Amino acid sequence: MKQKNSLKSIVYQETLDGIIRGEYKANQIINEQELVEKFGFSKAPIREALLSLCNEGVLHNIPRYGYEVVRLTSEDAAFILRYRFHLEGGFLKDCYQRISEEQLDELAQLDDLCNETSDDLWVHWEHNTHFHLKLLSCAGNEYACQELQRSMDILKRAYAQVYWNRWNNLYNPMDMRYHKQILSCIRQKNISEALHYLELDLKDFGCM
Incomplete structure (x- = not known):
């Protein structure tokens, strides 16, 4: 059983990564036999991996035909970004007065990583x-963190489908330029400005 789960995990991750890399395009059909030949596994772990991706909305099962890669649009991305603002902004409004200097320092370190030069957009x-x-x-x-991670995973697929060519040639991490302002406002206990910069941050994220 452990080996079967391991094989399932390999197929799951490789297929998901293939969608992110553009190996599998939106609306493309993936079939089990194709993956059996690719991985050399039996059908059972491959079917389980594909069904897991269906349950997560990554693929759509078309009986007796295959598994279609679900198309995501710029409108989908916009809806998720708006949801993110309400999720992140709402919790920030509740907790900003309790955020410690140690937590702010950790966030600043993460922001430094965001601004490091890298040719890899991911x-x-x-x-x-x-x-x-x-x-x-x-x-x-x-629970809120799990929902944000789920939203980020969907956005990653949406951006890979909608913006891949644009990112691949012109990528500039402008979506991170407001992090410092957000942290500065939290330090000053200025929640209205912190929310303002968070909204700008997410709008940048949606315009790349």
């Missing part, structure tokens, strides 16, 4: 994700 993506997850975690609500 390295910037992961640093940015860690910054926002850390900021939200200051509220002490694990």
Whole structure:
């Protein structure tokens, strides 16, 4: 059973990574036999991995045909970004007075990573994700953090589909330029300005 779960995890992650890399395009059909040949595994772990991706909204099962890569649009990204503002902003409003200097220092260190030079746009993506997850975690609500991670995972697929060519050639991590202002406002206990810069931060995120 442990080996079967391990094989399932490999197929799951490789297929998801293939969607992010653009190996599998939106609306493309993936079938089990194709993956059996690719990985050399039996059908059972491959089917389980594909069904897991269906349950997460990554694929759509078309009986007797295959698994379609779900298309995400710029409108989908905009809806999720608005949700993120209410999620992150709402919890920040509740907890900003309790955020410690130690937590702010940790956030500043994560922001430094966000601004490091890298040719890999997904390295910037992961640093940015860690910054926002850390900021939200200051509220002490694990469920909220899980929802933010889920939102970031969907956004990652949406941006890979909608903006891949643009990012691949012109990427500049402008979506992280307001982190310092957010932290500065939290230090000053100025929640209205902190929320203002958070909204600008997410708007930048949606315009890349």
